[in-house]
Amino acid sequence: MAGLTISQVAGQVDLRPSAIRYYERIGILPAAQRSSGQRRYDETIMYRLAVIQRARLIGFSLEEIRRLFFGFRTNTPASKRWAELSRQKLAELKTLVEHIQTIQGLLRRQQNCRCTKLDQCGKVMFLKSCEQHAAKDNPQKKTRKS
Amino acid sequence: MAGLTISQVAGQVDLRPSAIRYYERIGILPAAQRSSGQRRYDETIMYRLAVIQRARLIGFSLEEIRRLFFGFRTNTPASKRWAELSRQKLAELKTLVEHIQTIQGLLRRQQNCRCTKLDQCGKVMFLKSCEQHAAKDNPQKKTRKS
DNA sequence: CTACAACTTAAAGCTGACTTTAACGCAAGC
């Protein structure tokens, strides 16, 4: 009666064994006990992996997950760790959404294109970008308000 | 009097020469004329690159850009090409934003965590995910409304 | 003649989060 094998664990949390080995290698999982060379786990590995999975799901990179586990003083409560990382990630996501909305605006404008040839669009875009470069280089002359 | 060199072109559109070579290699730019082995360009390359740059800016991959140029019958107007690709990309982005909003919800809920140890969170998450697996496997019994 | 800048190519490197492959070990069942 010796604990779970790597593929039993992997099956439970819907990961591949290779992912678990990878997590161990990069140090976000502790080195597992071995039984004649093979990893054996108890149930606490599930809790560790559940945290990792949840963190991945909400967009944390493995580096951020490392910070979650090891980037705080030992007695820092889990709640505070989550709060700190979540705050940062929410800010990131806010920026990301704004960025996407800008892009959506550009896309909608692009849908109004009336060009026949792509080179036509290209010429307009190129000349506009030239204007902008020029405007940046001598900002005293305003280009006419569009 | 022989046209622009690759770094002159690159300078104009704010790309590195290596990027232009790369675009040529993967076939989204036509093979350039050579003058004693070196690429020489006329102004139309700027239009082509302006289209590529704009398309990259609004989130198209190089594969999508290839479709923009070559994925339509020759007489398909640029406007229709843009419209088609933009429609798809807007749909993608809509899904993406929804996804991000889901994540933001999860993050905000995570901020309410009151656990001391990460393993506590993990245990809750793990047991919840077990419930869900069970519920998926025999959906006749509802888990109590949370 | 030589140095130098700018070009050329193919191939390798970068990022992150893994997966795949190759070569091997170990225990159980026949």
Place this chain on the structure above:
DNA sequence: GCTTGCGTTAAAGTCAGCTTTAAGTTGTAG
């Protein structure tokens, strides 16, 4: 004792979109 089916490792491969490197070519200036 042999096969089957797990497990192990290190190293290489994957994706995109380039950049970097190494080694070689070309044209111009001193």
